[in-house]
Protein backbone atom coordinates (compact mmCIF):
# COMPACT_ATOMS: atom_id res chain seq x y z
CA UNK A 104 0.00 0.00 0.00
CA UNK A 105 1.39 3.43 -0.92
CA UNK A 106 1.69 6.26 1.66
CA UNK A 107 -1.19 8.04 0.00
CA UNK A 108 -3.42 4.96 0.14
CA UNK A 109 -2.62 4.35 3.80
CA UNK A 110 -3.52 7.98 4.62
CA UNK A 111 -6.89 7.44 2.95
CA UNK A 112 -7.65 4.07 4.48
CA UNK A 113 -6.86 2.39 1.18
CA UNK A 114 -9.88 3.87 -0.62
CA UNK A 115 -9.45 5.31 -4.10
CA UNK A 116 -9.86 9.05 -4.63
CA UNK A 117 -13.35 8.69 -6.08
CA UNK A 118 -14.70 7.14 -2.86
CA UNK A 119 -13.03 9.90 -0.86
CA UNK A 120 -14.82 12.59 -2.87
CA UNK A 121 -11.61 13.81 -4.50
CA UNK A 122 -12.68 12.70 -7.98
CA UNK A 123 -16.08 12.41 -9.57
CA UNK A 124 -17.77 10.67 -12.47
CA UNK A 125 -20.02 13.74 -12.78
CA UNK A 126 -19.23 16.41 -15.33
CA UNK A 127 -20.29 19.48 -13.37
CA UNK A 128 -17.85 21.15 -10.95
CA UNK A 129 -20.03 20.76 -7.86
CA UNK A 130 -16.93 20.94 -5.65
CA UNK A 131 -16.61 24.64 -6.59
CA UNK A 132 -20.04 25.55 -5.22
CA UNK A 133 -20.29 27.49 -1.98
CA UNK A 134 -21.71 25.16 0.67
CA UNK A 135 -23.70 26.67 3.53
CA UNK A 136 -25.17 25.37 6.78
CA UNK A 137 -28.76 26.40 6.09
CA UNK A 138 -30.85 26.67 2.92
CA UNK A 139 -31.00 30.16 1.39
CA UNK A 140 -34.80 30.27 1.66
CA UNK A 141 -35.86 31.89 4.91
CA UNK A 142 -37.74 29.48 7.18
CA UNK A 143 -40.03 31.32 9.62
CA UNK A 144 -42.13 28.64 11.17
CA UNK A 145 -43.08 25.01 11.18
CA UNK A 146 -43.44 23.47 7.73
CA UNK A 147 -46.53 21.28 7.47
CA UNK A 148 -46.76 18.19 5.28
CA UNK A 149 -48.83 18.83 2.18
CA UNK A 150 -51.55 16.60 0.81
CA UNK A 151 -50.88 15.28 -2.69
CA UNK A 152 -54.58 15.51 -3.53
CA UNK A 153 -54.19 19.29 -3.23
CA UNK A 154 -51.57 19.69 -5.95
CA UNK A 155 -52.66 21.47 -9.12
CA UNK A 156 -52.92 18.45 -11.41
CA UNK A 157 -54.81 16.35 -8.87
CA UNK A 158 -57.26 19.21 -8.30
CA UNK A 159 -57.70 19.66 -12.07
CA UNK A 160 -58.36 15.93 -12.51
CA UNK A 161 -60.93 16.07 -9.72
CA UNK A 162 -62.76 18.92 -11.45
CA UNK A 163 -61.85 21.66 -8.98
CA UNK A 164 -60.82 23.98 -11.84
CA UNK A 165 -63.98 23.41 -13.88
CA UNK A 166 -65.32 20.82 -16.28
CA UNK A 167 -63.40 22.10 -19.35
CA UNK A 168 -60.13 21.84 -17.46
CA UNK A 169 -61.01 18.34 -16.23
CA UNK A 170 -61.79 17.18 -19.77
CA UNK A 171 -58.59 18.71 -21.14
CA UNK A 172 -56.64 17.11 -18.28
CA UNK A 173 -57.77 13.69 -19.50
CA UNK A 174 -56.53 14.32 -23.04
CA UNK A 175 -53.46 16.38 -22.12
CA UNK A 176 -50.95 13.53 -22.16
CA UNK A 177 -52.17 12.07 -25.43
CA UNK A 178 -52.53 15.11 -27.66
CA UNK A 179 -48.91 15.32 -28.89
CA UNK A 180 -47.70 11.94 -30.24
CA UNK A 181 -44.12 12.17 -28.96
CA UNK A 182 -45.32 13.16 -25.50
CA UNK A 183 -47.61 10.15 -25.40
CA UNK A 184 -44.88 7.85 -26.74
CA UNK A 185 -42.51 8.94 -23.96
CA UNK A 186 -45.03 8.86 -21.15
CA UNK A 187 -47.19 5.83 -21.78
CA UNK A 188 -44.79 2.98 -21.00
CA UNK A 189 -42.90 4.23 -17.93
CA UNK A 190 -45.54 3.30 -15.38
CA UNK A 191 -46.13 -0.19 -16.75
CA UNK A 192 -42.41 -0.99 -16.92
CA UNK A 193 -41.05 0.56 -13.74
CA UNK A 194 -43.89 0.95 -11.21
CA UNK A 195 -43.78 -2.69 -10.01
CA UNK A 196 -40.11 -2.27 -9.05
CA UNK A 197 -40.16 0.91 -6.97
CA UNK A 198 -40.17 -1.24 -3.85
CA UNK A 199 -39.39 -4.89 -3.26
CA UNK A 200 -37.95 -7.45 -0.85
CA UNK A 201 -34.79 -6.59 1.04
CA UNK A 202 -31.96 -9.15 1.15
CA UNK A 203 -32.01 -10.86 4.57
CA UNK A 204 -28.29 -10.37 5.16
CA UNK A 205 -26.41 -7.10 4.91
CA UNK A 206 -23.50 -7.00 2.47
CA UNK A 207 -20.00 -6.36 3.93
CA UNK A 208 -19.80 -2.64 3.15
CA UNK A 209 -17.40 -0.06 4.64
CA UNK A 210 -18.69 1.21 7.96
CA UNK A 211 -18.29 4.82 6.84
CA UNK A 212 -21.28 6.94 5.67
CA UNK A 213 -18.98 9.30 3.74
CA UNK A 214 -17.52 6.46 1.68
CA UNK A 215 -20.98 4.99 1.12
CA UNK A 216 -22.28 8.39 -0.03
CA UNK A 217 -19.52 8.70 -2.62
CA UNK A 218 -20.22 5.13 -3.74
CA UNK A 219 -23.94 5.93 -4.19
CA UNK A 220 -23.16 9.25 -5.89
CA UNK A 221 -20.87 7.47 -8.36
CA UNK A 222 -23.58 4.87 -8.95
CA UNK A 223 -26.00 7.69 -9.80
CA UNK A 224 -23.56 9.08 -12.36
CA UNK A 225 -22.85 5.58 -13.68
CA UNK A 226 -26.59 5.11 -14.23
CA UNK A 227 -26.71 8.36 -16.21
CA UNK A 228 -27.67 11.08 -13.73
CA UNK A 229 -26.40 14.57 -14.49
CA UNK A 230 -26.34 15.61 -10.84
CA UNK A 231 -26.68 13.58 -7.64
CA UNK A 232 -27.30 14.86 -4.11
CA UNK A 233 -27.93 13.30 -0.70
CA UNK A 234 -29.89 14.74 2.21
CA UNK A 235 -31.64 13.64 5.35
CA UNK A 236 -35.33 13.08 4.77
CA UNK A 237 -37.33 15.20 7.22
CA UNK A 238 -40.90 14.07 7.87
CA UNK A 239 -42.24 17.48 6.80
CA UNK A 240 -40.88 16.86 3.31
CA UNK A 241 -43.25 13.93 2.77
CA UNK A 242 -46.79 14.26 1.47
CA UNK A 243 -49.33 13.64 4.22
CA UNK A 244 -51.57 11.63 1.85
CA UNK A 245 -51.08 10.24 -1.63
CA UNK A 246 -53.37 10.83 -4.60
CA UNK A 247 -55.51 7.86 -3.51
CA UNK A 248 -55.99 9.58 -0.13
CA UNK A 249 -53.92 6.96 1.70
CA UNK A 250 -51.54 8.25 4.39
CA UNK A 251 -47.88 8.30 3.37
CA UNK A 252 -45.60 6.52 5.78
CA UNK A 253 -41.86 6.53 5.15
CA UNK A 254 -39.32 6.08 7.93
CA UNK A 255 -36.25 6.06 5.70
CA UNK A 256 -33.65 8.43 7.03
CA UNK A 257 -32.04 9.59 3.78
CA UNK A 258 -33.02 10.72 0.30
CA UNK A 259 -30.82 10.44 -2.78
CA UNK A 260 -31.86 12.94 -5.45
CA UNK A 261 -31.09 12.19 -9.10
CA UNK A 262 -31.36 14.90 -11.75
CA UNK A 263 -31.54 14.33 -15.49
CA UNK A 264 -31.33 17.25 -17.89
CA UNK A 265 -33.00 17.59 -21.26
CA UNK A 266 -31.49 18.91 -24.45
CA UNK A 267 -30.75 22.64 -24.46
CA UNK A 268 -30.89 23.02 -28.24
CA UNK A 269 -34.42 21.63 -28.28
CA UNK A 270 -35.43 24.12 -25.60
CA UNK A 271 -33.85 26.89 -27.71
CA UNK A 272 -35.85 25.78 -30.74
CA UNK A 273 -39.14 25.90 -28.87
CA UNK A 274 -41.34 28.75 -27.75
CA UNK A 275 -41.43 27.23 -24.28
CA UNK A 276 -45.15 26.52 -24.39
CA UNK A 277 -45.50 24.77 -27.73
CA UNK A 278 -45.86 21.11 -28.66
CA UNK A 279 -42.43 19.85 -27.57
CA UNK A 280 -42.65 21.35 -24.06
CA UNK A 281 -43.89 18.32 -22.17
CA UNK A 282 -41.84 15.85 -24.20
CA UNK A 283 -38.77 17.69 -22.83
CA UNK A 284 -39.95 16.86 -19.33
CA UNK A 285 -40.76 13.26 -20.12
CA UNK A 286 -37.52 12.40 -21.82
CA UNK A 287 -35.84 13.37 -18.54
CA UNK A 288 -38.49 11.71 -16.35
CA UNK A 289 -38.03 8.42 -18.24
CA UNK A 290 -34.30 8.43 -17.60
CA UNK A 291 -34.63 9.28 -13.93
CA UNK A 292 -37.23 6.53 -13.45
CA UNK A 293 -34.77 3.93 -14.68
CA UNK A 294 -31.97 5.34 -12.50
CA UNK A 295 -34.10 5.42 -9.35
CA UNK A 296 -35.52 1.92 -9.80
CA UNK A 297 -32.08 0.42 -10.48
CA UNK A 298 -30.48 2.26 -7.55
CA UNK A 299 -33.22 1.27 -5.09
CA UNK A 300 -33.08 -2.37 -6.25
CA UNK A 301 -29.30 -2.40 -5.78
CA UNK A 302 -29.54 -0.99 -2.24
CA UNK A 303 -32.18 -3.56 -1.32
CA UNK A 304 -29.93 -6.34 -2.62
CA UNK A 305 -27.25 -5.03 -0.23
CA UNK A 306 -29.67 -5.64 2.65
CA UNK A 307 -31.05 -2.11 3.21
CA UNK A 308 -34.51 -0.67 2.67
CA UNK A 309 -34.93 1.57 -0.36
CA UNK A 310 -37.79 2.95 -2.39
CA UNK A 311 -37.71 4.60 -5.83
CA UNK A 312 -39.91 7.69 -6.29
CA UNK A 313 -40.43 8.74 -9.91
CA UNK A 314 -42.91 10.11 -12.42
CA UNK A 315 -44.83 7.51 -14.40
CA UNK A 316 -46.72 9.59 -16.96
CA UNK A 317 -49.98 7.76 -16.35
CA UNK A 318 -51.32 10.18 -13.74
CA UNK A 319 -50.09 7.80 -11.08
CA UNK A 320 -46.67 9.08 -9.94
CA UNK A 321 -44.91 7.09 -7.27
CA UNK A 322 -43.61 10.12 -5.37
CA UNK A 323 -44.00 10.12 -1.59
CA UNK A 324 -42.92 13.77 -1.62
CA UNK A 325 -42.67 16.95 -3.68
CA UNK A 326 -39.13 17.03 -5.06
CA UNK A 327 -38.33 20.75 -4.76
CA UNK A 328 -37.47 20.78 -1.01
CA UNK A 329 -35.20 17.76 -1.40
CA UNK A 330 -33.34 19.30 -4.35
CA UNK A 331 -32.65 22.33 -2.16
CA UNK A 332 -31.75 20.32 0.96
CA UNK A 333 -29.36 18.07 -0.97
CA UNK A 334 -27.41 21.01 -2.36
CA UNK A 335 -28.49 20.63 -5.97
CA UNK A 336 -30.28 23.97 -6.24
CA UNK A 337 -31.90 26.96 -4.56
CA UNK A 338 -35.60 27.83 -4.50
CA UNK A 339 -36.36 30.28 -7.31
CA UNK A 340 -38.93 33.04 -7.82
CA UNK A 341 -40.81 30.65 -10.13
CA UNK A 342 -41.30 28.15 -7.32
CA UNK A 343 -39.10 25.39 -8.67
CA UNK A 344 -35.59 24.56 -7.52
CA UNK A 345 -32.97 26.07 -9.79
CA UNK A 346 -29.64 24.35 -10.43
CA UNK A 347 -26.58 26.57 -10.93
CA UNK A 348 -25.61 24.36 -13.89
CA UNK A 349 -28.99 23.62 -15.52
CA UNK A 350 -31.41 26.29 -14.37
CA UNK A 351 -34.73 24.42 -14.33
CA UNK A 352 -33.94 22.29 -17.38
CA UNK A 353 -34.11 18.93 -15.58
CA UNK A 354 -36.40 16.43 -13.91
CA UNK A 355 -35.77 14.56 -10.70
CA UNK A 356 -36.36 11.21 -9.10
CA UNK A 357 -35.68 10.29 -5.49
CA UNK A 358 -34.50 7.13 -3.74
CA UNK A 359 -35.24 6.96 -0.03
CA UNK A 360 -33.25 4.53 2.08
CA UNK A 361 -32.08 3.53 5.55
CA UNK A 362 -28.55 2.89 4.30
CA UNK A 363 -26.41 5.18 6.47
CA UNK A 364 -25.14 8.06 4.30
CA UNK A 365 -23.47 11.43 4.80
CA UNK A 366 -25.76 14.26 3.65
CA UNK A 367 -24.52 16.99 1.31
CA UNK A 368 -24.81 20.59 2.50
CA UNK A 369 -27.07 23.15 0.82
CA UNK A 370 -25.58 25.63 -1.66
CA UNK A 371 -25.61 29.40 -2.14
CA UNK A 372 -24.74 30.59 -5.63
CA UNK A 373 -26.39 33.99 -5.29
CA UNK A 374 -29.79 33.07 -6.68
CA UNK A 375 -31.86 34.91 -4.08
CA UNK A 376 -30.42 38.30 -4.98
CA UNK A 377 -30.54 37.42 -8.70
CA UNK A 378 -34.24 36.38 -8.65
CA UNK A 379 -35.09 39.57 -6.75
CA UNK A 380 -34.17 41.73 -9.76
CA UNK A 381 -34.42 39.36 -12.73
CA UNK A 382 -38.20 38.60 -12.95
CA UNK A 383 -37.81 37.24 -16.47
CA UNK A 384 -40.05 34.24 -15.70
CA UNK A 385 -42.77 36.52 -14.28
CA UNK A 386 -42.70 38.79 -17.34
CA UNK A 387 -42.92 35.92 -19.83
CA UNK A 388 -45.31 33.57 -18.01
CA UNK A 389 -48.38 33.34 -20.29
CA UNK A 390 -50.76 32.84 -17.37
CA UNK A 391 -49.19 35.48 -15.10
CA UNK A 392 -48.88 32.86 -12.38
CA UNK A 393 -45.48 34.08 -11.16
CA UNK A 394 -45.36 37.23 -9.07
CA UNK A 395 -43.21 40.15 -10.26
CA UNK A 396 -43.50 41.82 -6.86
CA UNK A 397 -40.48 42.54 -4.70
CA UNK A 398 -42.43 41.35 -1.69
CA UNK A 399 -42.26 37.82 -0.38
CA UNK A 400 -45.03 36.08 1.53
CA UNK A 401 -45.02 33.53 4.32
CA UNK A 402 -46.31 30.26 2.92
CA UNK A 403 -46.25 27.04 4.93
CA UNK A 404 -43.39 28.25 7.10
CA UNK A 405 -41.16 29.65 4.36
CA UNK A 406 -40.72 33.09 2.82
CA UNK A 407 -41.35 32.87 -0.89
CA UNK A 408 -42.78 34.79 -3.84
CA UNK A 409 -46.48 34.47 -4.58
CA UNK A 410 -47.27 31.78 -7.12
CA UNK A 411 -50.77 31.13 -8.47
CA UNK A 412 -50.93 27.33 -8.84
CA UNK A 413 -54.41 27.43 -10.35
CA UNK A 414 -53.44 29.82 -13.17
CA UNK A 415 -50.30 27.83 -14.01
CA UNK A 416 -52.08 24.46 -13.91
CA UNK A 417 -55.02 25.64 -15.99
CA UNK A 418 -52.75 27.15 -18.62
CA UNK A 419 -50.59 24.04 -18.85
CA UNK A 420 -53.54 21.71 -19.14
CA UNK A 421 -55.72 23.87 -21.40
CA UNK A 422 -52.98 25.29 -23.62
CA UNK A 423 -54.43 25.04 -27.13
CA UNK A 424 -51.16 25.97 -28.84
CA UNK A 425 -49.07 23.21 -27.38
CA UNK A 426 -48.70 20.46 -24.80
CA UNK A 427 -48.25 21.93 -21.30
CA UNK A 428 -45.73 24.71 -20.71
CA UNK A 429 -42.16 25.31 -19.60
CA UNK A 430 -41.73 28.92 -20.67
CA UNK A 431 -40.44 30.02 -17.26
CA UNK A 432 -37.67 27.42 -17.55
CA UNK A 433 -36.82 28.37 -21.15
CA UNK A 434 -36.45 32.10 -20.49
CA UNK A 435 -34.56 31.78 -17.21
CA UNK A 436 -31.00 33.05 -17.69
CA UNK A 437 -29.63 30.06 -15.74
CA UNK A 438 -31.01 27.48 -18.17
CA UNK A 439 -28.03 27.68 -20.52
CA UNK A 440 -25.68 24.71 -20.89
CA UNK A 441 -22.12 24.45 -19.65
CA UNK A 442 -19.39 25.98 -21.79
CA UNK A 443 -16.50 28.39 -21.24
CA UNK A 444 -18.53 31.59 -21.84
CA UNK A 445 -21.60 30.60 -19.83
CA UNK A 446 -19.46 29.20 -17.02
CA UNK A 447 -17.52 32.47 -16.87
CA UNK A 448 -20.74 34.49 -16.69
CA UNK A 449 -22.08 32.22 -13.94
CA UNK A 450 -18.91 32.77 -11.94
CA UNK A 451 -19.12 36.53 -12.56
CA UNK A 452 -22.75 36.62 -11.37
CA UNK A 453 -21.73 34.92 -8.15
CA UNK A 454 -18.94 37.44 -7.63
CA UNK A 455 -20.81 40.63 -8.60
CA UNK A 456 -24.40 40.61 -7.28
CA UNK A 457 -24.54 44.43 -7.65
CA UNK A 458 -24.41 43.89 -11.43
CA UNK A 459 -27.40 41.51 -11.52
CA UNK A 460 -29.70 43.98 -13.30
CA UNK A 461 -27.07 44.55 -15.95
CA UNK A 462 -26.60 40.80 -16.42
CA UNK A 463 -30.34 40.34 -16.97
CA UNK A 464 -30.47 43.19 -19.52
CA UNK A 465 -27.41 41.82 -21.30
CA UNK A 466 -29.00 38.35 -21.45
CA UNK A 467 -32.16 39.78 -23.03
CA UNK A 468 -30.17 41.96 -25.40
CA UNK A 469 -28.30 38.89 -26.65
CA UNK A 470 -31.66 37.34 -27.50
CA UNK A 471 -31.63 34.50 -24.96
CA UNK A 472 -35.10 33.22 -24.21
CA UNK A 473 -36.26 33.78 -27.80
CA UNK A 474 -37.06 30.91 -30.13
CA UNK A 475 -34.08 29.79 -32.22
CA UNK A 476 -35.93 28.29 -35.17
CA UNK A 477 -32.77 26.58 -36.46
CA UNK A 478 -33.31 23.93 -33.78
CA UNK A 479 -37.01 23.19 -34.34
CA UNK A 480 -36.63 19.57 -35.43
CA UNK A 481 -40.06 18.22 -34.40
CA UNK A 482 -43.37 18.45 -36.27
CA UNK A 483 -46.29 20.17 -34.59
CA UNK A 484 -49.01 17.54 -34.56
CA UNK A 485 -52.15 17.21 -32.52
CA UNK A 486 -54.06 13.98 -32.01
CA UNK A 487 -57.81 14.45 -31.99
CA UNK A 488 -60.16 11.47 -31.90
CA UNK A 489 -57.40 9.06 -32.89
CA UNK A 490 -56.32 11.09 -35.95
CA UNK A 491 -53.44 13.55 -36.33
CA UNK A 492 -53.80 17.04 -37.65
CA UNK A 493 -51.50 20.02 -38.00
CA UNK A 494 -52.63 22.38 -35.23
CA UNK A 495 -53.40 25.98 -36.06
CA UNK A 496 -51.71 28.50 -33.82
CA UNK A 497 -54.14 30.87 -32.23
CA UNK A 498 -52.77 34.36 -31.54
CA UNK A 499 -55.02 34.59 -28.50
CA UNK A 500 -54.56 31.48 -26.38
CA UNK A 501 -56.91 32.25 -23.51
CA UNK A 502 -59.04 29.12 -23.62
CA UNK A 503 -57.68 28.35 -20.14
CA UNK A 504 -59.48 31.39 -18.70
CA UNK A 505 -62.91 30.11 -19.67
Ligand code: SF4
Nearest residue numbers: 388390415428430431
Ligand atom coordinates in the same frame (compact mmCIF):
# COMPACT_ATOMS: atom_id res chain seq x y z
S1 SF4 B 1 -45.14 26.60 -16.52
FE1 SF4 B 1 -45.85 28.22 -17.92
S2 SF4 B 1 -47.78 28.89 -17.00
FE2 SF4 B 1 -46.68 27.78 -15.40
S3 SF4 B 1 -45.50 29.32 -14.30
FE3 SF4 B 1 -44.14 28.50 -15.89
S4 SF4 B 1 -44.43 29.91 -17.60
FE4 SF4 B 1 -46.15 30.24 -16.22
Ligand code: SF4
Nearest residue numbers: 339378381382384435
Ligand atom coordinates in the same frame (compact mmCIF):
# COMPACT_ATOMS: atom_id res chain seq x y z
S1 SF4 C 1 -36.11 33.76 -14.69
FE1 SF4 C 1 -34.98 35.07 -13.27
S2 SF4 C 1 -36.42 35.44 -11.58
FE2 SF4 C 1 -37.17 33.68 -12.72
S3 SF4 C 1 -36.31 31.89 -11.71
FE3 SF4 C 1 -34.88 32.42 -13.35
S4 SF4 C 1 -33.38 33.77 -12.35
FE4 SF4 C 1 -35.16 33.69 -10.99
